[in-house]
Amino acid sequence: MNYKSSYFIITCLAFGFAFLYIPILSMVVFSFNASKLVTVWDSAHSPTLKWYYALLGNDEILDAAWISLKVAVINASGSVILGTLAGFGLARFSQFRGRFTLNAMTTAPLVMPEVITGLSLLLLFVALEQLIGWPAGRGITTMTIGHMTFSMAYVTVIVNSRLATFDTALEEAAMDLGARPLKVFFVITMPIIFPAILSGWLLAFTLSWDDLVISSFTSGPGSSTLPMVVFSKVRLGVSPEINVLATITITVVTLMIVGVSLWMARRAKLDKAAD
Amino acid sequence: MTTSGGAAVKSAPWKDPSARPYVQVDRVTKAFGDFKAVDDVSLKIYKGEIFCLLGASGCGKTTLLRMLGGFETPTSGKIFIDGEDMTGVPPYERPVNMMFQSYALFPHMNVEENVAFGLKQDRIPKAEIKERVATMLDLVKLGDFAKRKPHQLSGGQRQRVALARSLVKRPKLLLLDEPLGALDKKLREHTQFELISLQDKLGVTFVVVTHDQEEAMTLASRIGVMNHGEIVQAGTPSEIYEFPSSKFVADFVGSVNMFEGKLIEDEPEHVRIASDDMGGTIYVSHGISAPPEAIVWAAVRPEKIFMSTAQPAGTDNVVRGAVQDIAYLGDLSIYLVKLPTGKVVRVTQPNTSRHAEAITWDQQVYLSWDATSPVVVTR
Amino acid sequence: MKTAAYLRRFGISGRGLVVALPYLWLLLFFVVPFVIVLKISFSDIDLAIPPYKPLLEWVGKNSLAIKVDFNNYAFLFTDRLYINAFLNSIKVAFISTVLCALVGYPMAYGIARSKPATRNLLLLLVILPFWTSLLLRVYAWIGLLKANGVINNVLIWMGVINEPLTLLYTPFAMYVGIVYSYLPFFILPMYANLEKMDWQLLEAAEDLGCRPWQAFYKITLPLSRNGILAGSMLVFIPAVGEFVIPALLGGPNALMIGRVLWDEFFSNRAWPVASAVAILLLILLVPFMMWYQSVQARESAGAR
Ligand SMILES: Nc1ncnc2c1ncn2[C@@H]1O[C@H](COP(=O)(O)OP(=O)(O)OP(=O)(O)O)[C@@H](O)[C@H]1O
Ligand SMILES: [Mg+2]
Numbered sequence: 001m002n003y004k005s006s007y008f009i010i011t012c013l014a015f016g017f018a019f020l021y022i023p024i025l026s027m028v029v030f031s032f033n034a035s036k037l038v039t040v041w042d043s044a045h046s047p048t049l050k051w052y053y054a055l056l057g058n059d060e061i062l063d064a065a066w067i068s069l070k071v072a073v074i075n076a077s078g079s080v081i082l083g084t085l086a087g088f089g090l091a092r093f094s095q096f097r098g099r100f101t102l103n104a105m106t107t108a109p110l111v112m113p114e115v116i117t118g119l120s121l122l123l124l125f126v127a128l129e130q131l132i133g134w135p136a137g138r139g140i141t142t143m144t145i146g147h148m149t150f151s152m153a154y155v156t157v158i159v160n161s162r163l164a165t166f167d168t169a170l171e172e173a174a175m176d177l178g179a180r181p182l183k184v185f186f187v188i189t190m191p192i193i194f195p196a197i198l199s200g201w202l203l204a205f206t207l208s209w210d211d212l213v214i215s216s217f218t219s220g221p222g223s224s225t226l227p228m229v230v231f232s233k234v235r236l237g238v239s240p241e242i243n244v245l246a247t248i249t250i251t252v253v254t255l256m257i258v259g260v261s262l263w264m265a266r267r268a269k270l271d272k273a274a275d
Numbered sequence: 276m277t278t279s280g281g282a283a284v285k286s287a288p289w290k291d292p293s294a295r296p297y298v299q300v301d302r303v304t305k306a307f308g309d310f311k312a313v314d315d316v317s318l319k320i321y322k323g324e325i326f327c328l329l330g331a332s333g334c335g336k337t338t339l340l341r342m343l344g345g346f347e348t349p350t351s352g353k354i355f356i357d358g359e360d361m362t363g364v365p366p367y368e369r370p371v372n373m374m375f376q377s378y379a380l381f382p383h384m385n386v387e388e389n390v391a392f393g394l395k396q397d398r399i400p401k402a403e404i405k406e407r408v409a410t411m412l413d414l415v416k417l418g419d420f421a422k423r424k425p426h427q428l429s430g431g432q433r434q435r436v437a438l439a440r441s442l443v444k445r446p447k448l449l450l451l452d453e454p455l456g457a458l459d460k461k462l463r464e465h466t467q468f469e470l471i472s473l474q475d476k477l478g479v480t481f482v483v484v485t486h487d488q489e490e491a492m493t494l495a496s497r498i499g500v501m502n503h504g505e506i507v508q509a510g511t512p513s514e515i516y517e518f519p520s521s522k523f524v525a526d527f528v529g530s531v532n533m534f535e536g537k538l539i540e541d542e543p544e545h546v547r548i549a550s551d552d553m554g555g556t557i558y559v560s561h562g563i564s565a566p567p568e569a570i571v572w573a574a575v576r577p578e579k580i581f582m583s584t585a586q587p588a589g590t591d592n593v594v595r596g597a598v599q600d601i602a603y604l605g606d607l608s609i610y611l612v613k614l615p616t617g618k619v620v621r622v623t624q625p626n627t628s629r630h631a632e633a634i635t636w637d638q639q640v641y642l643s644w645d646a647t648s649p650v651v652v653t654r
Numbered sequence: 655m656k657t658a659a660y661l662r663r664f665g666i667s668g669r670g671l672v673v674a675l676p677y678l679w680l681l682l683f684f685v686v687p688f689v690i691v692l693k694i695s696f697s698d699i700d701l702a703i704p705p706y707k708p709l710l711e712w713v714g715k716n717s718l719a720i721k722v723d724f725n726n727y728a729f730l731f732t733d734r735l736y737i738n739a740f741l742n743s744i745k746v747a748f749i750s751t752v753l754c755a756l757v758g759y760p761m762a763y764g765i766a767r768s769k770p771a772t773r774n775l776l777l778l779l780v781i782l783p784f785w786t787s788l789l790l791r792v793y794a795w796i797g798l799l800k801a802n803g804v805i806n807n808v809l810i811w812m813g814v815i816n817e818p819l820t821l822l823y824t825p826f827a828m829y830v831g832i833v834y835s836y837l838p839f840f841i842l843p844m845y846a847n848l849e850k851m852d853w854q855l856l857e858a859a860e861d862l863g864c865r866p867w868q869a870f871y872k873i874t875l876p877l878s879r880n881g882i883l884a885g886s887m888l889v890f891i892p893a894v895g896e897f898v899i900p901a902l903l904g905g906p907n908a909l910m911i912g913r914v915l916w917d918e919f920f921s922n923r924a925w926p927v928a929s930a931v932a933i934l935l936l937i938l939l940v941p942f943m944m945w946y947q948s949v950q951a952r953e954s955a956g957a958r
Contacts, residue, residue, distance in 0.1 A: 006866075009767070012760035013776070019757070020783050020837065023794035026804055030797065039803045086676035093669055098677055105680040107947050111888060113895020113939070115912045116932045119919060120687030123929065126704050127690050149683045152676065164954070203785075210787040213897055216920075227789050234793050234902060238800065246790040253785045261778055346857050366860040379858035383876050392872075393862030444862065 024250060031243035038238040051240040058241060061229055068226040071140055071215075072208040075147040079204040080197055082148065083155025088189070090156065091163035109153035118217030121146045125218065138220035146218040147208040154207065155200035162196035163189075195264050202256065288321040289497065295358070297322045297480055298343065298448060303352030305338050305504075312338040314504035315352070320497075325474055325481040327491040330501030331527070336484040337376065339501075340450050343482060344373045356448060367396075372446035376453045376484075378437040380425040386412070386436050387421040393444045411443045414473070431462050438470075442477065451483045455490065467493045488528050492516070500524050516576075521654050525574040532580070532620050534573045534649075541567050546651065547591070548573055554616040558591035560646035565653050573649040577623040581643050582610060582634065593643045596620065598636055610634070612642060688936070695929035698723050706926050726930035736914065736931065740938070743911040746825075746900075747893035750832040754840040754889045755882060757833065762844035762881075763874075766851065777845065784838040792831050792902050799827050799903070823905025831899040836892070840885035847881025847953065848874075880953045887946035891939055911935055 030038055031052075034045035055061060086106055090099070109117065125135055125142050135142050170192070174184045190197075212227040219225065226245075233239050288294035296319035305313040313335045320326045328336045341347045342354060345366035354361045361369065372393070381389050387408055394404045412418050415435040425433055434454065441449055454470070455463045467490060474481055485491050491498050492512045499509040500523075508520045519525035522533060534557060536550030541562070548557040548571060557573045565571055587593055596612040599619060603626075610622045620642060634640060697706040730736040765776045783791060798804045799821040806818040821827055851874065859869035897912035904910065911931065919928040 009760055009764040012757075013764040016757055016761040016837075017776075017779060019834065020779070023791060023798055023834070024783060024786065026798060027790070027794045037802065039797050039800070039807065082676045082679055085672050089669070089673035089676070093673065096669065096673060098673070102673060102677050102680070104947060105684055106676075107950065108943055109684060111891040111939075111943055111946060113892050113897075113912060113935065115895050115897050115915050116691075116936060117684075119915065119928060119932050120691045121683065123690045123694055123925070124683065124687040130704075145683060149680065152679070156676070206785050210789065212789055227787065230789055230793070231898070231902075234789070234796065238793070238797050242790070242793055243797075246787070246794065249790060250786050254782060257778065257782055257785060261774075265774075344857075344861060346860075366857065367863045367865055371861075373858070373861045375854055375858055377852070377854055379852065379854045381855060381858075381873060392859070396863030396868070440862070 024246075027243045027246040028250065031240070031247040033240070033243075036240060038240050038243065051244045055241045055244045061226065061241065061245070064224050064226040064229040067140065067223055068209055071144050071147060071225065072205045074144050075151055075208040076201045076205040078144070078148045079151035079155050080201045083152040083200055083204075084159050084193075084197055086152065086156040087159030087163060088185075091160045092168075106153045106156040109150040110157070112150070114150075114211075114213035117150060118146070118214040121149070121214065122217040138218055139223040142218045142220070143215050143223065143225070144208075146214045147204075147211060150214070151204035151207050154203050155197075158196050158200045158203070159193060162193050166192055195267065198260070202260070206253075289319065294321060296320060296355075297324075297357060298482070299355040300339075300343075301353045301355065303339075303342060303349045303354060305335075305342060305347060306350045311504050313342070313349075316504070316506050318499060318506060318509065320480065320482060322480055323478055324496045325471070325483060325494050327495035327498045328482065328484045328501055329488060329491040329498050329528070330486060332486055334501045335504040336486070336501055337452055340373070340452055340482065340484050343448070344371055344450050345369050346373075370446060371448045371450060372441040372444055373450040374437050374441045374452065374454055376456065378425075378433050380433060380436055380440070382425055385422050385424050386417060386428070389425070389436055390440045390443050393440065397444070407443055411439045414442075415439045431458050431466070434458060434466070438473075442473070442479070445477070446479065448480045448482065451481060453484055453486070455485075455487075463490070464493075470494060492528075498528075500527060502527075518650055519574065519652060521652050522572055522574070525572075525650065525652060529576065530621060531574045531576055534575070534618075536571060536573060538565055538567060538569050538571055541565070545646070548651070552616060552618055553594055554614055555594050556591050557649055558646050559649050559651055563651045563653070565651075569653065572652050574652060575644055575649050577609070577621040578607075579644050579648040580620070580622045582612070582622050582624060582640050583643075584634070584638070584640060586641050587643045589643075592646065592649075593641060594620075595639060595641055598634060598638045598640060601634075601636065610640075612640060691929045691932050694926055695726055695933045696723050697926045698725070699924055699926050704925065705923050723926075726926045727934075729927065730930055730934065735909070736911075739909045739911045739914045740934070742909045743894045743896075744938075746828065746832070746910065747890050747896075750829055750836065750893050751840075751886045751890045753829060753833045754836055755886060758837055758840035758844055758885065759882070762841045762848055765841075765845055766848035767853070780838050780841050780845075788835055789898060791835060792899055795827065795831050795834065795903060796822060799830070822903065823908075825904070825908070828900055828904040828908055831903040832893055832896065835899060836889040839888040843884040843888060843953075844878070844881045847878050847884070851877060880949050883949045884946065884953060887942060887949065891942050891946065894939060895935055 026039075030041075032047035032049070033039075033041055034048045034050060035042035086102060089096070090103060090106070093099070121142070122138075125138055128134060129136065171184050171188055174188045175181070179187065210227060211225070212231050215225045215228055216231075219228065230242060230245065233242060288296075298318070298320040300316055300318040300320075303313060303316050304311060316339060318326075328339060330336050338347060342349050343356075345361065345364060349362075356370065381392065384392065390408045390411055391404050394407060399407075408421075409418070412421055415438055417432060417435055417439065420428065420432060420436075425436065428436065438451075438454065441451075455466055458466060470481075471494060481494075483491075483494055485494075495512055497509060497511050498515050499506045500515065501507065502523055508515060508524045510518075515524060515528050519528065519531075525531045526533065534548075534550040534553045536548035536552065536557060538546060539549045539556075540547035543562045545561070546559050546563055548559070550557055550573065559573065563571070581587070586595075594614055596614040598610055599613045600611040602609040605626070607623050607625045610624065612620045612622055614620060622642060694706050699705060761780070765773055765780070768776060796803070800806075801818045801820070801822070803822070805821065806815075809815045810818065855873050855877075856866075856869045859873050860866065864872065895912040895915075896910060897916050900908040900910040900913050901916075904913075915928050915931045915935070918924045918931060
């Protein structure tokens with residue numbers, strides 16, 4: 001009804017967003033800088049796409065990106081399945097044995113420091129290998145399992161909170177009309193929570209794509225992901241190619257987020273119109 | 276119809292041009308963008324009144340009230356309270372308290388803390404706060420609920436906490452926004468009378484917003500009927516009911532049969548109207564100010580129409596019709612009578628005897644009314 | 655339907671199957687690993703692959719000996735390095751949480767009180783950085799903070815300073831990096847809480863004589879307690895074990911426990927010591943995690 005903000009609040013917002021965006025914008029700007037010093041603007045030769053070409057020729061980065069992409073896609077798909085099941089169970093089955101544990105197990109990975117998760121997963125894989133011979137060595141499989149374990153927790157939260165806000169009456173009406181539970185899930189529930197599942201997939205993808213710590217623990221020789229390569233480069237100082245990589249990431253993410261938001265806003269409007 | 280409103284009503288200060296109004300709203304307009312939620316409203320409210328703002332949803336009642344409370348700034352015009360210009364005076368410095376439409380009880384405080392909140396703000400000594408809160412809670416019969424949180428109370432109890440919280444500061448002016456909206460009918464009627472007796476006891480001036488005309492009738496010393504941001508008529512409940520100034524007011528307050536017609540006789544002490552609507556002539560025993568031949572409307576209240584099987588004497592104010600529908604409401608019955616012109620007239624008859632002469636469906640009846648009954652409106 | 659009835663006879667229902675899969679997954683890959691970490695934290699370091707000795711050992715032909723070794727823990731408590739790292743991590747995480755709250759609360763408040771259309775845009779702007787890589791965003795600060803970085807260049811150009819300031823590889827840089835990375839984690843739950851706020855309560859408080867800031871202090875602040883707690887927990891818990899930011903911005907002296915664990919594991923190959931560090935860190939954080947979960951439960955139940 002009333003939208004009041006004092007100048008103090010507006011100032012805070014302005015500074016807050018400046019704080020969030022200046023670093024990002026600086027990377028974008030300096031990705032076009034010709035100088036190898038990165039942050040010293042070489043106005044004689046800039047802007048230039050030189051580092052973009054350099055990145056395209058960098059096999060180390062491209063190989064790592066390919067591995068990251070594979071892991072991220074498998075992880076996102078697996079996490080969505082596990083997370084949707086868990087989220088659905090938590091939201092719709094009010095009482096079952098292990099509910100408390102499941103709830104705790106899906107909340108803890110959200111806040112668990114990554115070094116602990118990473119270390120514990122690695123030790124598990126080592127122990128399993130000793131015990132049953134699987135997984136033989138570490139690589140894409142172990143990394144994906146590690147990523148899925150914490151990504152699914154995020155998907156669970158998203159699906160759970162979406163289901164909590166939507167009326168069970170719809171599902172009950174469908175059952176009343178004779179649909180079996182499984183059919184109800186695919187015909188009624190699924191389409192309604194689809195935006196949540198999509199957000200979950202995208203989030204799981206991003207979490208995996210960005211992950212450094214858990215990957216470092218669970219990867220094996222020859223399976224370095226993009227963040228691992230970036231990390232080792234960044235430790236040695238700034239590098240113009242990383243700015244290019246950042247700019248590309250930001251562009252893709254922005255387009256994706258804006259696109260999905262617009263699509264969801266339209267969907268919400270249609271839903272409202274249908275009411 | 277009951278009227279009330281403490282001392283103010285008996286002296287009727289609004290009839291006295293020299294009386295000083297307690298609240299004066301002077302040509303106030305509030306626009307949201309292009310839309311005028313309150314449009315050039317002027318009002319005078321006197322000490323000790325219960326003034327009801329009555330109108331349909333969205334007509335600007337809450338907006339007007341919020342301007343009195345200081346939560347909205349008028350786009351133009353001025354508000355005076357006790358003779359002081361309120362422009363630029365924030366809510367926390369006005370001698371006014373408000374009871375919100377949603378009650379706005381603080382969920383993290385219990386009943387006692389909610390009621391004490393305003394007093395603590397004024398740095399009143401602890402002992403006095405305790406005593407005043409206790410007295411107030413007794414007054415609204417919530418003494419036993421002092422330690423409960425708002426979510427542990429029923430709707431009616433919450434409403435009384437909100438009332439206690441706004442009254443405990445002894446404001447000179449209390450603004451109530453649909454105070455009884457959330458209550459069921461029985462509790463609402465009960466609380467209406469409680470409000471009146473409280474107001475009598477404390478001598479506070481009330482401005483009450485409602486869209487329930489019955490509630491307005493019960494509570495008000497005067498009613499201001501609002502439509503599209505304007506006050507279309509202000510007056511005592513009986514003035515509003517008996518002498519509506521426009522079709523809108525006549526229609527909005529109570530139910531009414533409206534006959535459209537042309538003025539064919541216009542004398543200082545009577546008029547006669549030929550109504551195609553009714554299929555006859557209407558004789559009214561008071562003059563009106565309208566040009567000859569003007570199109571006017573005669574409003575006749577359902578309870579002022581007589582219904583009989585035998586033809587009454589005279590030709591004015593009489594019409595024949597067939598009973599189309601009957602609704603039995605216990606204390607009275609409503610008859611819908613269809614005239615040959617096609618118009619349906621609403622008639623109410625008290626069920627005074629158990630074996631009322633049986634007027635039934637499809638029966639031909641005569642409808643008639645006194646010459647004093649119709650009210651003629653020109654807009 | 656037949657098969658369902660058949661399965662139910664054995665206590666297997668459709669519902670059970672739905673939750674069994676994620677349940678077992680998390681049990682195997684999230685809970686069991688901690689048991690193994692616990693076990694290894696009691697083992698001896700060994701120069702083998704894997705670099706620890708088994709807890710169970712055959713001594714003689716028919717007897718099995720359990721060797722529980724508290725040396726790793728004793729080691730952690732005797733070497734000041736570890737205790738300092740723990741204390742420092744808590745300090746850094748705590749200060750970062752307070753900073754996040756100071757920056758994030760007014761932002762969340764401003765967003766919650768803006769018009770719905772603006773609100774969605776602002777929220778999008780908060781979420782967007784969260785979707786771009788953390789590593790890259792931390793990297794951006796290196797470019798801003800280093801000796802010939804953007805901030806120093808701008809300050810010199812403006813004539814504020816003559817010599818570049820040492821900003822990078824300082825505690826300051828680390829705090830900036832942590833606050834920057836974790837800010838959305840504070841703002842989002844804070845916003846979710848403030849969005850449910852009934853702003854009319856503030857009007858009621860003003861009506862009863864409060865000045866706007868008093869109304870904020872007496873009404874808004876206590877009512878948004880759960881949001882503050884949830885947001886703080888989402889910042890504090892992971893920040894205690896943070897590795898990347900201290901490693902990149904904090905310089906060699908930034909003693910954070912996450913970094914110590916990493917170095918023990920990767921540089922020293924001291925897996926049992928790393929495990930003991932992890933277990934102690936976990937013991938430290940579990941109470942906060944449980945607190946977080948109860949705050950979440952209260953928040954979703956809508957209680958104040
Ligand atoms: N902040 C605002 N911005 C824009 N329009 C508003 C605002 N507040 C009120 N309005 C509009 O002003 C008109 C009057 O609103 P108000 O709340 O005063 O109505 P009301 O008479 O109290 O109605 P109700 O009986 O439903 O409470 C409505 O059409 C409403 O949409
Ligand atoms: Mg209203």
